[in-house]
Amino acid sequence: MPTATHASDASDASHASHPTPTETFTPRKRWAVLGVILAADVLDLVDATITNIAAPTIAKDLGGGPALIQWLGASYALALGVLLVIGGRLGDKYGKRRLFLLGLAGFTIASVACGLAFSPESITIARLTQGAFGALVIPQGFGILGAVWPREEIGKAFSLFAPAMGLSAVGGPILAGFLIDADLGGLGWRSMFLINLVLGGAALIAAVRLLPKDPGDRATSIDGTGSAYLGATMLGLLSGLIDGSTNGWTAAPILLIAAGLASFALFCRRQRTAHNPLIQPSLLRNRGFTSGLVLCVAFSAAVSGLLYVISLYLQEGLGRSPSGTALGLVPLSVGIVIASIACHGLIGRLGRKLVLIGLLIILTGTGYLFAMVANAGTDMGSWTLVPPLLIVGLGMGTCFGTVYDITIGDIAPQEAGSASGSLSAVQQLANAIGAATVVTVFFKTLDGGPDHAMTVTLAVVASVTLLCCGLVRLLPHKPQEDQHH
Secondary structure: OOHHHHHHHHHHHOOOOOOOOOOOOOHHHHHHHHHHHHHHHHHHHHHHHHHHHHHHHHHHHHOOHHHHHHHHHHHHHHHHHHHHHHHHHHHHHHOHHHHHHHHHHHHHHHHHHHHOOOOHHHHHHHHHHHHHHHHHHHHHHHHHHHHHOOOOOHHHHHOOHHHHHHHHHHHHHHHHHHHHHHOHHHOHHHHHHHOHHHHHHHHHHHHHHHOOOOOOOOOOOOOHHHHHHHHHHHHHHHHHHHHHHHHOOOHHHHHHHHHHHHHHHHHHHHHHHOOOOOOOHHHHOOHHHHHHHHHHHHHHHHHHHHHHHHHHHHHHHOOOOHHHHHHHOHHHHHHHHHHHHHHOOOHHHHOHHHHHHHHHHHHHHHHHHHHHHHHHHHHOOOOOOHHHHHHHHHHHHHHHHHHHHHHOOOOOHHHHHHHHHHHHHHHHHHHHHHHHHHHHHHHHOHHHOHHHHHHHHHHHHHHHHHHHHHHHHHOOOOOOHHHOO
16 A cells, blocks of 8 residues: 655755756756656556556466465565665666656556566566566655755645645556456456556656766665565575465475575675665664664555555455455545544654554554454445445554654664665565565365454454554654654
8 A cells, every 4th residue: 555655755865966957947947857756656666566456367368376466566566676775776776767767667668567467477577577666766856856946845746745645545446447347348357467568668758858867876886686685585585484374384385484584694794894874873773763664664564564465355255346346445545534634744743653543543443444354254245345345444554654763763864875875675565565464364264164264364463563552662653743744
């Protein structure tokens, strides 16, 4: 869901160097540049969420079963999270315009590859490629806007991101569901990827014409080795988890997980020795930031997995069509949007208490949903799920941006770049792990029926959310002063 909004904001905010425009931008052209940046972010968010609806349909068509369902969401978030920070630094080094165009072109081609996929392996690779190119696009946006908008007016541009991302979070899955059921040209689920050829192509043409040129700074250092270790870590852990949960815990998944853990040890060592590490070691000595990092991992993993499983339950348990499932998720999306907007003005006053309030709202909604499934199961009516899903959405919307802003509340100014980029990357990686882990719980308990699988999954999510409540008291009390004006 709209977690991608914060990934974008954080990554862009983490890079202070802005391209220097070689021309004067009129107000009309500034708005046009903003439209291009927004279009790219919307494409990213929509493609991050559409498989929440489409995964069962794709798995039935291509085969692959539960493993493919898990990989469809996890692969995109995995590539995006691993490469998000390095994507921003590549923009600093080679020019933000160049990386934006390269990323958008690659993202569009990868979308077509998803639409033409012929096997579970081919669509998984295409989704990984989509996420990788998305990681080149997203970090460049705010830097480009900073080059063409006067500092005193740029707030107008930034204020449009939250509603645009919120509408995308609501509209993306709905669009995916209706495209699948409409079966345009006999394409079925493929049309939701192939449509990016038109949308991405139009955005690319506009970007070529509108975005300012910037040379970049070749002196910028990039820790490719650290990114490689992190990628190997996540790939090993995810591959082992998914393989073990679907094919049994033989030697292969155990070795994959062991390899992932070994890569993580190498990554940690690299962070201590690299000249320009992905995560500044001083950040990990900050109790507030480290606690927020752990909370962000647990929270993002739990809610991303929950969103995936609710979609699976609506289709596999209640027998809803993709479009019916998309409509069923609207209350949750609406709750996220309402709370995200409402809480923007409260964070400065309530501070970390707002995080706790959001987590308690999620617990309430999860408990309500647990009771509904346990009592009515697959006999519940179409409107029965509206109240609990709306409550869960309100809790998620309360937490999404708040956790991020509070976590970096007491870091030093010179650490802001590393902190923002690290949080954004960790959030995406947690989305990948969460989608795989929580869906694994659902499928491993499915032998007892969809109702049993859903209640067990909700209990797991509630337990993780309760753990997050305990971490809140370790967070900084307030966000930084300039983050909530």
